[in-house]
Structure formats: C-alpha cells, structure tokens
Amino acid sequence: MRVRFWGVRGSIPTPPTSEQIRAKILKAFKNFSSEKDFNLNQVEEYLMHSSVVDTGFIGGNTSCIEVRADDKILIFDMGSGLKRLGNHLLKHEKTKNGLELHIFMSHTHWDHILGLPFFVPAFFPNNKLIFYSVHRNLRDRLETQQDYRFFPVSLDSMSSKKEFVQIAHKQTISIGNVTVSNIPLYHPGGSFGFRVECGGKVFVYATDSEYKDQSREAVTQNSKFFRDADLLVFDAQYTFEESIHKEDWGHSSALIGVDFAMDANVKRLALFHHEPERDDFEIYEILKKSLDYKRINYPESKLEILLATEDLEIEL
Ligand SMILES: [Zn+2]
Numbered sequence: 001m002r003v004r005f006w007g008v009r010g011s012i013p014t015p016p017t018s019e020q021i022r023a024k025i026l027k028a029f030k031n032f033s034s035e036k037d038f039n040l041n042q043v044e045e046y047l048m049h050s051s052v053v054d055t056g057f058i059g060g061n062t063s064c065i066e067v068r069a070d071d072k073i074l075i076f077d078m079g080s081g082l083k084r085l086g087n088h089l090l091k092h093e094k095t096k097n098g099l100e101l102h103i104f105m106s107h108t109h110w111d112h113i114l115g116l117p118f119f120v121p122a123f124f125p126n127n128k129l130i131f132y133s134v135h136r137n138l139r140d141r142l143e144t145q146q147d148y149r150f151f152p153v154s155l156d157s158m159s160s161k162k163e164f165v166q167i168a169h170k171q172t173i174s175i176g177n178v179t180v181s182n183i184p185l186y187h188p189g190g191s192f193g194f195r196v197e198c199g200g201k202v203f204v205y206a207t208d209s210e211y212k213d214q215s216r217e218a219v220t221q222n223s224k225f226f227r228d229a230d231l232l233v234f235d236a237q238y239t240f241e242e243s244i245h246k247e248d249w250g251h252s253s254a255l256i257g258v259d260f261a262m263d264a265n266v267k268r269l270a271l272f273h274h275e276p277e278r279d280d281f282e283i284y285e286i287l288k289k290s291l292d293y294k295r296i297n298y299p300e301s302k303l304e305i306l307l308a309t310e311d312l313e314i315e316l
C-alpha cells in the first residue's frame with residue numbers, strides 16, 4: 001500500500017507569504033555565515049539534505065490523500081490538493097480505458113470539497129468517479145457548491161461517469177482486495193474516519209475530530225479503530241492548550257494523537273490538518289513537542305511521529 005499526501009492544511013488553502021520565504025532564505029544564509037567562501041555545490045548539497053521545513057514548504061493545500069492498494073486508486077477528501085493530484089494522474093496514468101477513482105469523503109466542509117471543480121479527470125467521459133459518503137445527499141451538496149451563483153461550471157457538466165455510494169455507519173465495504181470501514185468522529189456537522197486494510201497493511205485517516213468524550217467506552221472505540229495501524233493520519237490542528245480553549249471547534253492536538261497511537265499500537269503517526277495561522281517553523285515546533293512528550297511518557301516506544309507534508313509518499 002502506498003500513501004501520498006496532496007493536501008495537508010486545515011480550514012483554508014494557505015500559500016506561503018513573502019515574509020515566510022524571506023525567513024527561510026535568511027536561515028539558509030546563516031547556515032553558511034561562518035564560512036568565508038562557499039560554492040554552489042555546497043548550497044546544492046544543503047538544499048538536497050535539509051528538510052522541507054527549512055528550505056521547502058510544508059504545504060498550503062487542504063486535505064487530500066491518495067492511497068494505492070491492490071491496483072486501486074483511493075482518494076480521501078477533495079480539498080484543494082485534489083487539483084494537483086488530478087494533473088498528476090493525467091500525466092502519469094494510462095488513461096486509455098479511463099480511470100476508476102474511489103473517493104471517500106470525511107465530510108463536506110469547504111476545505112474538503114473545494115478541489116472538485118478543478119479536478120480535470122472529472123471532465124473526461126472515460127473516467128469514472130465513485131464517491132463514498134456516510135453523510136446523506138452528497139450529490140446535492142456537491143451540486144450546490146457548483147451552483148452557477150458560486151461556480152461557472154455545474155457538476156453535471158463535468159462529463160466523467162459519477163456514482164454515489166451511500167455507506168452506513170460502521171459498514172465495511174470491499175473494493176477488490178481492499179476493505180474500508182468507517183467511524184463517526186466528533187466535529188460540527190459530523191465527520192467520519194476511514195480504516196483501509198489490504199495485504200496485511202492498515203491505513204487510518206481520522207481528520208476533523210475532537211476527542212472530547214474521554215469515557216472509557218469512547219476511548220476504547222477509537223483505539224479499536226486505530227489498532228495496529230501502519231499509518232495513522234491524525235488531526236493535529238491545535239496545540240494541547242488550544243484544544244482545551246477551543247472546545248467544540250472540532251479539532252484535536254498532536255499530544256492526544258500520541259496517546260491514542262500508543263494505546264492502539266500504531267507504527268507511524270502523521271500530524272495532519274495544519275492550522276492556517278501557523279508558519280512552518282511553528283508547525284515544526286508541534287512535532288518537536290510531540291517527540292518530547294513521547295520521549296518523556298513512553299521512553300521505550302518505537303512509534304514514529306512525522307509531519308504530513310505535501311508530496312510526502314509513504315510505502316506501508
Ligand atoms: Zn477540515
């Protein structure tokens with residue numbers, strides 16, 4: 001199973017500002033300030049081996065993840081990251097017989113649907129888009145987004161085949177050898193997490209969720225859903241302090257993710273749905289705090305914690 005992040009930001013697309021880019025350039029120059037002369041090879045070396053936090057960009061597009069399993073293409077949410085995924089598919093996939101894309105929707109807040117009108121594969125009649133949603137009336141919601149008052153091209157004008165599959169709470173569906181189950185998450189209007197299993201590998205996508213209910217029953221239910229995941233994508237929009245002050249805003253913190261990952265024997269935890277108000281250095285601080293928290297509270301743990309960044313690919 002292969003997972004690729006196309007959009008990792010929460011709430012609203014967030015391009016980098018000039019000020020943020022200047023801060024990174026300055027940081028890079030400081031790295032060389034102790035050397036009298038440095039050549040371009042050294043600069044290239046530095047760029048090759050530094051993290052996206054220092055010389056790239058964590059990512060400004062909103063939620064969209066591609067999962068490849070058993071030759072199937074699964075997509076989780078249609079945030080603005082979907083646009084680049086669409087361009088990538090057209091460039092790299094053999095599309096003679098058309099693409100079959102299985103699109104799972106956590107919910108329909110703007111940051112999870114706004115990529116669809118710009119998803120070029122949806123304009124080709126050979127392609128088939130199969131939408132899966134626990135929320136009712138997904139088609140109606142997407143049509144409304146593309147009502148002429150809000151967007152010039154209607155959903156019906158996008159000529160790919162479209163199928164809408166209504167899935168039930170906790171129903172497990174099969175696509176070839178891939179199974180996908182779901183869990184309700186606490187979020188305004190409701191959100192759903194998905195657990196994908198194939199060939200002994202497990203991927204869990206759980207975003208836009210607050211873990212307010214700390215009763216044993218609720219914690220056990222979530223832990224069971226996350227159990228033994230090779231990769232858990234977790235809503236880490238808030239710091240722990242913010243998660244307490246922003247009760248009922250529907251998001252969580254990285255530290256809660258670490259506790260869940262430990263409890264559920266998760267192998268890798270990807271911090272996701274980054275807060276649009278934070279720059280890359282601030283988001284990196286959240287990762288550092290999570291690593292400290294793990295070191296102090298679970299010193300023996302082998303859990304890997306990482307930041308979900310745009311274009312990051314993980315083979316499970
Ligand atoms: Zn969101």
Ligand SMILES: [Zn+2]
Nearest residue numbers: 107109187208
């Ligand atoms: Zn939301």
